Amino acid sequence: MLSPALSAARTAAILAQHTPLVTATRDGLVESVHYGSAVALDANGAIAAAAGDPTAPFYPRSSLKPLQAVAMVRAGLELPADLLALAAASHSGAAQHRDGALRILELHGLSVSDFENSADLPYGTAERAEWLRNGGGATQLTQNCSGKHAAMAATCVINGWPVEGYLHPDHPLQQLVAETVTELTDEEPLALSTDGCGTPLFALTLPGMARAFGLIARAAADDDGTAAAAVGLAMQQHPEMVAGESRDVTGLMRLLPGSVAKDGFEGVQLVGLADRSAVAVKISDGGDRARMPATVKLLEALGIDTSSLSTIATAPVLGGGQQVGLLQATNFLNQPSVPVNEAP
Numbered sequence: 592m593l594s595p596a597l598s599a600a601r602t603a604a605i606l607a608q609h610t611p612l613v614t615a616t617r618d619g620l621v622e623s624v625h626y627g628s629a630v631a632l633d634a635n636g637a638i639a640a641a642a643g644d645p646t647a648p649f650y651p652r653s654s655l656k657p658l659q660a661v662a663m664v665r666a667g668l669e670l671p672a673d674l675l676a677l678a679a680a681s682h683s684g685a686a687q688h689r690d691g692a693l694r695i696l697e698l699h700g701l702s703v704s705d706f707e708n709s710a711d712l713p714y715g716t717a718e719r720a721e722w723l724r725n726g727g728g729a730t731q732l733t734q735n736c737s738g739k740h741a742a743m744a745a746t747c748v749i750n751g752w753p754v755e756g757y758l759h760p761d762h763p764l765q766q767l768v769a770e771t772v773t774e775l776t777d778e779e780p781l782a783l784s785t786d787g788c789g790t791p792l793f794a795l796t797l798p799g800m801a802r803a804f805g806l807i808a809r810a811a812a813d814d815d816g817t818a819a820a821a822v823g824l825a826m827q828q829h830p831e832m833v834a835g836e837s838r839d840v841t842g843l844m845r846l847l848p849g850s851v852a853k854d855g856f857e858g859v860q861l862v863g864l865a866d867r868s869a870v871a872v873k874i875s876d877g878g879d880r881a882r883m884p885a886t887v888k889l890l891e892a893l894g895i896d897t898s899s900l901s902t903i904a905t906a907p908v909l910g911g912g913q914q915v916g917l918l919q920a921t922n923f924l925n926q927p928s929v930p931v932n933e934a935p
């Protein structure tokens with residue numbers, strides 16, 4: 592049985608010992624530092640590289656979506672690959688994403704009134720600007736998780752479960768998701784909370800989440816007919832549905848064949864690879880810009896050729912429109928490790 596969200600006292604007691612992962616320099620002076628924790632697992636699931644406090648519990652946020660999608664496919668959800676990728680997406684809110692979420696609903700006799708996610712503007716910068724220009728406001732359809740919510744409601748229809756209340760942790764769908772997450776991560780969630788969109792959210796560890804992504808990417812590589820393979824292949828075939836044009840996650844999956852990548856709010860990044868190796872990053876200040884520099888550093892540590900990823904491994908720091916510095920990973924894998932907290 593999951594405990595409720597960690598109490599403030601308990602959270603303080605297990606404050607993670609993060610380490611500097613990414614810096615922004617301006618004319619050689621370090622202007623900003625993003626702390627965090629990171630882990631790389633090899634093809635056998637052993638820790639190949641780690642930094643900070645990798646076993647500290649963290650909230651994977653939307654990086655849970657591929658795992659939630661695996662649970663839904665196991666429960667009978669059948670979708671064309673583009674729509675299954677959307678079910679595992681934090682989409683940008685472009686027309687193809689909005690139309691895709693509507694198609695999932697329509698295919699199952701549902702409508703937008705069945706959504707139980709919170710409303711938001713499109714997540715993508717350009718998509719949000721266009722939506723606002725056209726007079727749009729925050730809606731459940733434009734919210735970045737609407738593909739997942741459409742798929743959750745659809746899975747309820749397929750199983751004869753009530754659609755109303757599909758987000759409640761006791762709902763059969765969420766029970767199945769919890770079991771699937773436990774199985775794929777090979778760990779009991781440490782706490783249960785609620786994600787921004789309203790979905791049950793588990794506290795897990797970076798190695799646990801990396802393990803799940805390694806399994807999904809390996810299943811896709813083997814095309815082994817499992818639900819994990821279906822989700823991984825759908826994401827690889829439609830990276831534009833998992834995030835959106837100009838998003839780094841879509842770019843990484845295009846540039847790194849065999850990878851399954853997913854971001855999460857508050858500085859989370861997961862990548863699984865065809866041989867079952869995987870990396871996981873949590874940026875402690877939630878800084879989104881630091882996810883990818885740290886992630887590419889870990890991929891390098893696994894011996895991956897990351898030369899094609901240079902545009903997402905670093906970002907220019909501008910002064911007067913000219914480059915005067917760089918956002919880049921520190922050499923965090925060579926720094927002495929910080930003692931890991933006792934298991935809670």
Ligand SMILES: NC(=O)C[C@H](N)C(=O)O
Pocket residue numbers: 652653654681735736786787788789854855856857
């Ligand atoms: N991309 C994300 O992590 C979104 C998250 N699921 C939320 O609703 O806040």
